[in-house]
Structures are given as C-alpha cells and as structure tokens.
Amino acid sequence: MKRKVSLLAAIVLLLTTLIVPAMATSTDSVKIGVIAPLSGSLATYGESTTNGIKLAIDEINAAGGVLGGRKLEVIGYLDDKGDSTEGANAFNKLVADGAKAILGSVTSGVTAGLATLADSEGMLLLTPTATADTVTDGVKGVFRACFRDSFQGEVAAKLAAKLGVKKVAILYASGDTYSSGLYEAFKTAATTLGLDIVATESSSSTSDTDYTTQLTNIVASGAELIFAPYYYDSVGPYIVPQARAAGFTGYFVGADGWDGTQNTMVEDKSLYNKCYYTNHYAPDDPSELVQGFVKKYTETFGAESLTALAALGYDAAYMLKDAINAAGSDDTAAIITAMYGIKFSGVTGTFTLDASGTPQKAAPVIEYVDGVAKFFSYV
Numbered sequence: 027m028k029r030k031v032s033l034l035a036a037i038v039l040l041l042t043t044l045i046v047p048a049m050a051t052s053t054d055s056v057k058i059g060v061i062a063p064l065s066g067s068l069a070t071y072g073e074s075t076t077n078g079i080k081l082a083i084d085e086i087n088a089a090g091g092v093l094g095g096r097k098l099e100v101i102g103y104l105d106d107k108g109d110s111t112e113g114a115n116a117f118n119k120l121v122a123d124g125a126k127a128i129l130g131s132v133t134s135g136v137t138a139g140l141a142t143l144a145d146s147e148g149m150l151l152l153t154p155t156a157t158a159d160t161v162t163d164g165v166k167g168v169f170r171a172c173f174r175d176s177f178q179g180e181v182a183a184k185l186a187a188k189l190g191v192k193k194v195a196i197l198y199a200s201g202d203t204y205s206s207g208l209y210e211a212f213k214t215a216a217t218t219l220g221l222d223i224v225a226t227e228s229s230s231s232t233s234d235t236d237y238t239t240q241l242t243n244i245v246a247s248g249a250e251l252i253f254a255p256y257y258y259d260s261v262g263p264y265i266v267p268q269a270r271a272a273g274f275t276g277y278f279v280g281a282d283g284w285d286g287t288q289n290t291m292v293e294d295k296s297l298y299n300k301c302y303y304t305n306h307y308a309p310d311d312p313s314e315l316v317q318g319f320v321k322k323y324t325e326t327f328g329a330e331s332l333t334a335l336a337a338l339g340y341d342a343a344y345m346l347k348d349a350i351n352a353a354g355s356d357d358t359a360a361i362i363t364a365m366y367g368i369k370f371s372g373v374t375g376t377f378t379l380d381a382s383g384t385p386q387k388a389a390p391v392i393e394y395v396d397g398v399a400k401f402f403s404y405v
Contacts, residue, residue: 055096055097055098056092056097056126059127059129061116061117061128062103062132063105064104071133071155071335072132073331077323077327077339078323078340079154081336082340086343086347092350093350093355098343098347102119108133108136110136114140117144117149118143125149126356126361127149127151128152129154129339129343132156138158138160141162142165145166145167145168148167150169150365152168152345152346153169153172159207162383170385175281176207179213181304182215183215184219184405186216186251186279191221192221192250194222194253195247197229197265198227198256199256208255213226224249227240227243227244232260235260235263238268241272241274249276261280261290262298263292276300277300279303280302280303282334284303285335287301289330295394302392302402304390304391304392305389306338307390309399310399323340334374341370345365345368374387391403
C-alpha cells in the first residue's frame with residue numbers, strides 16, 4: 027500500500043511540474059518591441075512617436091492589459107538613428123529577445139528594410155508613420171497606422187484645384203524616398219485634374235538650407251501654388267521665408283512632414299499664411315477622443331512634441347492591442363491574421379486595412395493662420 031501511495035504521489039508531482047508552468051504563462055506579459063530614430067537629425071520624430079506609444083501602453087496596462095489581464099511589455103525602445111543598418115540590428119535584437127510584434131520604424135527608408143526582414147522571419151511589423159507606398163507591398167505581416175503617399179499626393183492635388191489655381195510648381199528633394207514619392211503622386215494627380223505644372227525644381231536632399239535659385243525660377247514661371255513635400259525643419263526656417271523674399275505671394279501645399287513647422291518658424295508668422303498641408307489628424311478636432319488624447323499627451327510630455335506622429339504612435343499601440351485580443355493569444359502568426367481583419371477607431375480616424383495592410387481613411391487638411399495650425403477641411 028505504501029508503495030502505491032508513493033507511486034501516486036510521484037505521478038501527481040510529475041503532472042504538477044508539467045501543468046504549473048503552462049498555467050503560469052497565462053499571466054506572463056506579452057513582449058513587444060519598438061524601433062525609432064531616437065538620436066541624430068530625426069530624433070524629434072522618434073520622440074513624438076515613442077511618446078505616443080508610451081502613453082497608449084500605460085493606458086492599456088492600467089485598463090487591464092490584453093488577453094484578460096496580461097500586461098503589454100515593451101522590451102526595448104531601440105534607436106535606429108535613421109539608418110537602415112542600425113534598424114536591422116535593432117530588429118534582430120528584438121526578435122532574439124522574444125518580441126511577439128514590433129512597432130516601427132518611423133521613416134519610410136528604414137521601415138522598408140525592416141519590412142523585408144519581418145516578412146522573412148514571420149514577425150509582425152506595424153509602422154505608425156512610414157507612408158511610402160512600397161513599405162507594405164509584396165510582404166506579409168507588415169502593416170501601418172498611416173495612409174500611403176500616393177493617396178496623400180492625390181489629396182494635395184485636389185486641394186490645389188479646390189483653392190482655384192491653375193498654374194502650379196513643384197519643389198522636391200530628389201534624393202529622399204518620401205519627398206520624391208510624393209512628387210510623383212502629386213504630378214500624376216495634378217495632370218489628371220487639368221492643373222498646369224509650370225515649373226519643377228529640386229534639391230538633392232531635405233537637409234539643404236538654400237533654395238533661392240529654385241524659388242527664383244518658380245517665381246519667374248508665374249506659379250500660383252508651390253507643392254513642397256519637405257519636412258518641417260526645411261519648411262519653417264528656409265523654404266517659406268526664402269520664397270516670400272523671392273517675391274512669391276501664392277499658396278504653399280505640403281504633406282504630413284510639415285507638421286511641427288510652427289516650432290521652426292521665423293519671427294514674422296504672417297509669411298506662413300496661405301500655407302496648407304495634408305495630415306493624419308487635426309489637433310483642434312472637437313471630438314472627445316481627439317481632445318482627450320491632446321490633453322493627456324500635453325500633460326505628460328508637453329505641447330512642443332505633439333504632432334501627428336505622436337497620434338499615430340498612440341493609435342498603432344491600440345491597433346496592436348485590438349489584434350492581440352482578437353487573436354486570443356500571443357502567437358505572432360495568429361496576431362498577423364487578426365490584424366488583416368481589424369476595424370479600428372482611434373485619434374487618427376476610423377478605418378479598415380486593405381489587403382496590403384494600409385488604412386483606408388480620410389486626410390484632413392491643416393492651414394497655418396498667423397503661425398497657428400488649424401483644421402481647414404477634408405478634400
């Protein structure tokens with residue numbers, strides 16, 4: 027009898043050792059990683075995006091996390107420095123450390139490389155902000171929270187037509203994926219809409235500081251509007267003031283890279299009147315969801331870094347949370363499948379994802395009025 031009891035005890039002990047770890051995993055955190063430019067010339071983009079992600083993660087965990095009580099754990103906010111090699115290194119580290127999904131990166135150039143890696147590794151990659159069309163093309167498990175540049179360029183051309191102009195000029199950075207992609211999209215849409223492109227000028231990069239020659243040529247062309255798909259740190263201190271100094275009194279239209287221009291403007295804010303740009307959300311949208319986000323973000327991080335990138339980072343984290351819950355597990359393949367079917371409502375809009383993993387949503391147009399960004403319209 028004693029031997030039988032001992033044998034039974036041994037069996038129970040064995041079963042316990044097999045079952046307990048399985049039960050323990052149900053309360054383990056779900057590990058995810060974040061990749062963004064946190065140093066270098068693009069650090070401000072990484073700061074805004076990761077701030078939005080952090081705010082969302084804190085809210086999600088405070089509300090009970092995912093999968094019935096498991097925390098979302100960011101195992102690393104890794105710096106890609108705006109460089110594809112650094113981005114690849116960050117990706118490989120997060121995969122080795124057990125990430126179930128990765129949010130990132132911020133720029134289209136780095137994210138395109140990460141997309142190839144994610145496809146080959148079976149990793150879920152969700153970029154909050156990379157707008158280049160090619161980022162999600164031909165890969166599986168790669169998604170974004172933002173619209174694509176071909177859509178944004180088309181909206182910009184429709185805006186030009188809505189403003190009533192006929193003669194338009196384009197100034198773009200030929201060596202930049204984002205800028206050149208928007209140039210192509212705008213040019214195609216402008217031609218379809220019957221706009222006359224009277225001048226096309228370019229710089230080699232978005233980091234140039236002198237655009238006087240290009241802008242002088244544009245003024246001579248008689249253009250009524252300039253489409254300039256650059257980033258805020260080129261637009262605010264250089265492009266707009268130099269255009270006005272060259273005698274250009276017409277409209278400017280830009281894309282989402284203009285968000286934050288208000289932080290880099292020269293003293294005379296009236297120079298930026300008649301400047302418009304497409305964006306992912308309007309910070310003065312009176313909806314409870316938008317204003318709640320704006321309030322929480324500014325209380326936590328201040329107002330200066332509050333741009334659309336912060337809103338997209340925030341929404342991306344919530345998109346991932348919804349997909350994990352829809353999958354019913356932290357299995358990466360299951361989350362990828364759930365993500366393709368997601369219908370999401372957030373700060374940057376209500377949308378579904380198309381077959382490429384890109385949202386189908388509207389793009390609000392923002393106008394600068396004496397240096398203040400204000401919602402203008404949807405086009």
